[in-house]
Amino acid sequence: MTDFSADPIDTRLLQELQRDARQTNRSLANAVGLAPSTTLNRVRDLEARGAISGYHAQVDLASLGRSLEALVFVRLQPKSREIVERFLQHVWSLPETMGVDLISGIEDAVVHLAVANADELQAVVLNQISSFPEVFDERTSLLFERRRRVVVEPATGD
Secondary structure, three states, rough: OOOOOHHHHHHHHHHHHOOOOOOOHHHHHHHOOHHHHHHHHHHEEEEHHHOOOOOOOOOOHHHHOOOEEEEEEEEEOOHHHHHHHHHHHHOOOOOEEEEEOOOOOOOOOOEEEEEEOOHHHHHHHHHHHHOOOEEEEEEEEEEEOOOOOOOOOOOOOO
16 A cells, blocks of 8 residues: 555544454544544545555464464575565465564565474474575574554654
8 A cells, every 4th residue: 555644533543443443333433533424434444445454353372372482584595586485385384473574684584483382493493494495594583572563653754
């Protein structure tokens, strides 16, 4: 999405929905000072414009038995679109993978893993990532803490 512009009401709607996407339309309307019908129309417009791309449940990984998280920084050799895409598909298919990012710099990709323990982490890194034919090098770092913004506001465009 490019050139998204939001007025103060759209911004407030986005803030409220990011804080609690399960709130009722009536509650949302009260929070932003609009009629429920107007609020519903504006939310639908934000969805149609791509500003709201979906709704999801946030889960606690530790409660799912995945209390150990790590980032695996990967270098691929040789680098080609086909090899990168094949690697991305491979790591994305692993149930331990929480996210994959393509990056610039020394490494080519970062794989976010969530596993039960160090033995499982070692097995995934050695058997699934390092053993991928075009992985030239990998570096694994444990995540001690992760903070994410719950509410993201539109860029000001300055």
